[in-house]
Amino acid sequence: MNLAQAISAMGLIALPHIHAADPVNVAFSEEIPSRPNIVLILADDMGYGDPHCYNADSKIATPNIDALAAAGMSFTDAHAAGPLCHLSRYGLMTGRYPFRAQPGKWANQPTIADDQVTVPQLLQTAGYQTAMVGKWHLGFHENGYDKPLVGGPIHRGFDSYFGIRASTDIPPYFYIRGDMAVSPPSNHIAANNSDGWSKIQGAFWREGGIAPDLELKDVLPRFTEEAITVIQDYAERPKASRKPLMMYLAYPAPHTPWLPSAEFSGKSGAGMYGDFVMMVDHQVGQITRELDAAGMADDTLLVFSSDNGPTWYDVDREEFGHDCAGGLRGMKSDAWEGGHRVPFIVRWPEVVERGCQSATTINFVDVLATVAEIVGLPLPEHAGPDSFSFHKVLTGSLPPEQTVRDDLIIQSGGGFMTIRVEEWKLIDGLGSGGFSEPRKVKPIPGEASGQLYNLASDPAESNNVFLKFPDIVERLKKRMQQLKQAEGHRFVR
Numbered sequence: 001m002n003l004a005q006a007i008s009a010m011g012l013i014a015l016p017h018i019h020a021a022d023p024v025n026v027a028f029s030e031e032i033p034s035r036p037n038i039v040l041i042l043a044d045d046m047g048y049g050d051p052h053c054y055n056a057d058s059k060i061a062t063p064n065i066d067a068l069a070a071a072g073m074s075f076t077d078a079h080a081a082g083p084l085c086h087l088s089r090y091g092l093m094t095g096r097y098p099f100r101a102q103p104g105k106w107a108n109q110p111t112i113a114d115d116q117v118t119v120p121q122l123l124q125t126a127g128y129q130t131a132m133v134g135k136w137h138l139g140f141h142e143n144g145y146d147k148p149l150v151g152g153p154i155h156r157g158f159d160s161y162f163g164i165r166a167s168t169d170i171p172p173y174f175y176i177r178g179d180m181a182v183s184p185p186s187n188h189i190a191a192n193n194s195d196g197w198s199k200i201q202g203a204f205w206r207e208g209g210i211a212p213d214l215e216l217k218d219v220l221p222r223f224t225e226e227a228i229t230v231i232q233d234y235a236e237r238p239k240a241s242r243k244p245l246m247m248y249l250a251y252p253a254p255h256t257p258w259l260p261s262a263e264f265s266g267k268s269g270a271g272m273y274g275d276f277v278m279m280v281d282h283q284v285g286q287i288t289r290e291l292d293a294a295g296m297a298d299d300t301l302l303v304f305s306s307d308n309g310p311t312w313y314d315v316d317r318e319e320f321g322h323d324c325a326g327g328l329r330g331m332k333s334d335a336w337e338g339g340h341r342v343p344f345i346v347r348w349p350e351v352v353e354r355g356c357q358s359a360t361t362i363n364f365v366d367v368l369a370t371v372a373e374i375v376g377l378p379l380p381e382h383a384g385p386d387s388f389s390f391h392k393v394l395t396g397s398l399p400p401e402q403t404v405r406d407d408l409i410i411q412s413g414g415g416f417m418t419i420r421v422e423e424w425k426l427i428d429g430l431g432s433g434g435f436s437e438p439r440k441v442k443p444i445p446g447e448a449s450g451q452l453y454n455l456a457s458d459p460a461e462s463n464n465v466f467l468k469f470p471d472i473v474e475r476l477k478k479r480m481q482q483l484k485q486a487e488g489h490r491f492v493r
Contacts, residue, residue: 007055009338010256033128035375036275036348037300038246040367041287043280044085044135044167044255047310048341049326057144057268059322060277064285065345072347073394080308081364083332083339083434084138084413085167086111088230088307088364093118093138093156095368095384096488098412106139106166110151117383120157120246126375127231129234129240129243132158133227134250137166145174145184154179157224158248169256171208175222189216192257201273201311204256217259219252224283228290235294237333245296250288253280256311270322273312299461301374305364306371308332309339311435323450329461333413333434335427335451336461340410352394360404361420362390385488409483414439419480423456426476452476 049055053069081091087098120130140149153161172185189210194202260275268274276307312324330336369387392398408420416433430441443449448466
């Protein structure tokens with residue numbers, strides 16, 4: 001089933017314009033609810049149409065991700081906070097749209113301010129043990145690799161951290177434990193590319209420093225090993241002395257370099273990319289099996305998603321017959337749906353109905369308010385200004401006439417602003433605004449200067465009706481400007 005068929009089957013139509021509950025002043029019961037363990041697994045550059053559970057025509061076997069979908073809720077209209085790695089991760093951690101910050105400064109400094117509330121900080125307040133394993137990509141104060149890397153995970157709410165500063169194609173390459181480099185990037189690695197692919201696909205990485213104890217092909221399984229250690233160490237503690245656990249596992253794959261192990265090479269129908277997705281799926285299975293073995297699965301809210309769309313061009317889709325975006329237009333970095341609509345699965349036994357789907361529109365920034373409602377803590381006054389709780393969607397208690405959020409605003413990698421209100425989507429430029437060609441098109445006087453799509457009838461964004469509905473264009477432009485000028489949704493409701 002492709003995206004259009006899935007949307008039709010779920011009955012996604014124009015929703016009434018009803019205000020959702022205030023995302024930061026939710027009503028909590030006086031009795032603190034049972035607090036589940038929370039495990040958030042984030043893949044990197046996996047497309048909406050890669051998992052078989054989202055695209056029956058996928059050429060990639062993903063049995064472990066499919067099993068999560070069968071045991072929980074799959075969102076079909078979930079969006080990253082932005083269509084690039086550092087943008088989406090900023091929104092995920094802070095509940096704040098990344099266009100309100102300067103996440104592009106991650107290479108030189110932390111992008112999350114010292115006074116910003118993050119998901120792990122909130123959970124620490126609620127009595128959680130917090131751990132992160134994997135790709136950070138939100139910056140550090142770097143002053144030599146023999147000194148503490150300030151402003152990273154353990155300074156933003158995580159009790160422990162093992163990972164890397166950014167992607168496995170961006171040097172310097174070295175592991176970090178806590179806030180110290182395990183070994184400095186004292187060696188050098190030459191740049192690499194793969195024949196038959198674009199310059200940013202395949203086994204691509206940039207030249208630069210690399211630590212003696214790191215091999216790029218080992219990073220993905222190493223993170224699984226570290227995450228399993230977190231689970232095992234937690235499970236070995238006496239139950240009476242345990243805090244609930246929050247673990248954020250941020251895989252750097254299937255982002256480039258595509259480095260599937262021999263076990264998966266040649267096994268998919270989508271080339272080395274598909275093989276690498278299969279390897280990611282296998283890692284996910286190792287984590288879920290470890291939760292089962294530790295007796296933690298029934299008391300764990302597990303989320304699986306991807307940070308943005310895939311790096312997969314039209315020529316790749318034609319060659320392999322595999323549509324990474326599952327019927328959506330575009331890819332990573334783009335303003336089109338393929339850039340930021342992502343698989344998003346929640347398994348929470350005895351709370352979330354098994355094997356169900358939701359067409360509710362949600363965004364990564366909504367995780368903060370959702371977690372706050374789950375653990376029974378109101379957000380501080382200035383925390384999560386763009387975050388709306390979708391807890392009632394998970395429990396099945398949201399009235400069918402209500403929505404979680406009235407609108408959604410996303411900035412593309414190339415700077416286009418996009419706003420979504422009900423079924424309408426406005427892009428304030430022509431072209432993809434990202435990696436797909438044409439990236440930017442100069443408007444012709446008298447013709448459309450932007451893009452307007454009705455996603456209910458045209459989920460593939462094939463029919464630009466910008467000139468046909470000028471009143472809708474103006475309404476969405478006004479709302480976009482209102483949101484851009486405000487500090488957050490709470491100030492403009």
